[in-house]
Amino acid sequence: MSLLEVRNLRVTFDTETGPVQAVRGVSFSLGRERLGIVGESGSGKTMTGRAVLRLIRPPGRIEAEAMTFDGQDILNMPEREMRALRGKRIGMVMQDPKYSLNPVMTVGRQLTEGLRLRDRLGRADAVAKAIAALEAVQIRDPHRVMDAYPHELSGGMGQRVMIAMMLIPEPDLLIADEPTSALDVTVQAEVLSILDGLVRDRGMGLIFISHDLRLVARFCDRVLVMHKGLVVEEIAAANLLAAKHPYTQGLLNCLPRIGGPRGPLPVLDRTGV
């Protein structure tokens, strides 16, 4: 049985100028594997991820034929039960750590609040767990980071704090929205290998949202290619770089090639979709 099952998911925003459809009928299923979602900016990747957690805020609304997590109907589940899943069994690494961390709370308090409130851990235990989580994402001076405020962190460090925060409860499903975009190559490799380890050893399911087609091709098992709120292609990651679909090919053509000719970059051709 798959971990997550999404059928015909739609996310609509009722704006003053009429409804805007951010996600227009997305279906996929996820096992204990690494599923990539790629697509240009505004194609609905983030909204798809948030809809799974039912965290689209008004005026946005979620509709779907079915949405199940581990056999439970998360589409019609009461908010109370949904909240029990969030942060414990399903986590989400938010896209932009600069805006996604509370600016007036220390990193330490943000890391430990779930442990203290939900798991009723004592202060010392919670802090020890948080520090271990920071060390796992390659932060060398975790004590100082614990006392820091978000504005004192670099983009890459904020991103690692965010990842640590979401990994602390050891979720069964992690939605990671551009989790490594601000990391340098070596740290990125470390973080990816942590995620990889969690999928392989603990059987976590991973939705990996990214702009970086090469990275997704290398790291994921399967890939959804999104365009204007629709999945235009679902493909094994190994075959991504040889994709036949015109939109995917268009995305691929926009990648600069190392050692390739240095002409102007081709422009994405959207007419074929």
Added chain:
Amino acid sequence: MTSLPSPAPDRQFTRLLGQIGYGLAALAITLLGLMLVTFLIGRVVPTDPVLSIVGERATPAQIAAIREKLGLDLPLWQQFFIYVRDAVQGDLGNSIRTGKSVTSEIARYFPATLELATLGTIFGTLVGVPAGVLAATRPGSLADQIVRVVGLMGYSMPVFWLGLIGLLVFYGQLDWVSGPGRLDPTYDMMMEFTLTTYTGMILIDAALNGAWDVFGNAVSHIILPAGLLGYVSMAYISRMTRSFMMNELGQEYITTARVKGMPEWRVIWVHAMKNVLVPLITVIALSYAYLLEGSVLTETIFAWPGLGSYITDALFANDMPAVLGGTVVVGVVFVTLNMASDILYRLVDPRARI
């Protein structure tokens, strides 16, 4: 690779000292400017303080003698210098009406205003903040509409009208509260002759003396004017809280807190509220300052012997030293509150701490 810049502790301390010094310098300059303006206004108004002392039929020699005694024959800058020098030592001159020292008079009037404004601000905050939060978390709901309408009324209805209606209903008709003044005359005598004065604020002094009958009487007097001022400040505070809260609830970190499975009360009252507090502190301080400057109309309707009444009465009596002194006190209050809110702001917002 992952180290964090952090200024050395001694440098942080120096910076803190610098900030305090800067604040005090700003305070001094602001007050000096305020005094200069009020002083000049006091000197250019076409009333002769000498005349109001000696009367119309004084001889030129008598007038000259008084002028000299008051220092009015000196050049203006010298007069100002003397005024500032005395003011720094707590001497704001003598009232022309009563001949008593302005400082001691203000020391009697100001606590009445302080007591009223503080209670009003506490009311306004205790009701306004939850009301604003309630409205912000359910935009468009009935609760939101009610908060909006009640707030709008506080904005648009004249204070004196509300005050009179309040007196008419709660004092005149229902007899739930006591009428104008701070105490009934009998309790006033008790307060004056048998109890020790600590602060000049009756509620506090009566409690410190253990005189609970006086305390109760003072409560029944202050509840209506404080409720009125509280309503006005509630209207402002709830409206601002609503808009600050709406803004914070739209931020990404709120979604993060929900992703972590935090309950809604914590998302609102901890995550969002800590951010709302940053601008809200200034709003509350401003509304407090506004009430402290002496809400003249309220003080008049309720015969409340506060700073607002004091300055108004002094103005009508051409009592320039008293007007000047009252204005300086208002200025000190305003600047002090500003500084206090600045310090609080730094405490709640780590980004402002540099």
